[in-house]
Amino acid sequence: MSDPESTTTVTASAHEDSTAGMEPHGQNQDAKPVDIKEETEKLSNLTLQIWPPSQRTREAVIKRLVETLSTPSVLSKRYGTIPEEEAAAVAKSIEDEAFTVADASFSPGSDGIEILQLYSKEISKRMLDTVKARAGEAASPAAPSASAAVDSSAPPTGSAGGEEVSSSVEEEA
Secondary structure (H helix, E strand, C coil), X not given: CCCCCCCCEECCCCCHHHHCCCCCCCCCCCCCCEEHHHHXXXXXXXXXXXXXXXXXXXXXXXXXXXXXXXXXXXXXXXXXXXXXXXXXXXXXXHHHHHHHHHHHCCCCCCCCHHHHHHHHHHHHHHHHHHHHHHHHHHHCCCHHHHHHHHHHHCCCCCCHHHHHHHHHHHHHC
16 A cells, blocks of 8 residues: 555546547646645645625625516515616615625634625615515505505404494494
8 A cells, every 4th residue: 555645646648548539629648747745735725715705796796686676586576676777776785785784793813604694694684674665665655545445345354343344334324
């Protein structure tokens, strides 16, 4: 067996005899040997930065928010859609506010996962608050007449409200 401390070398042209003429197009047959131990050390020093998100990621979040707010979805079935131009402005505002809240909670020593979760929760919360408020504003001017229409079209249920309706009808007769 081999010594675990030894360095293993792999070449890109291994098994040349058995695969002659079968290499994928563009593969370099004169590739330099790869030192597995050296590559492992390089990768172990690799750090993945989760926070802050790149500008490209933030733009993708905004684009997805616009899509969610302005196209038919589960959310729009309940609260309605927002015109795309307005959705773009709202989405930018939602993302900016969520980023500001999350970034204020970030500490350089953390791994960023908790902050990313906070960012995501803030976006979701603000999006829901926005569509609820917008749906409430749309319903507010028509709320009294809409609720009256609902009440007047509802069949009597035998509850106290239904008895009051029945008694008032009897008094009028």
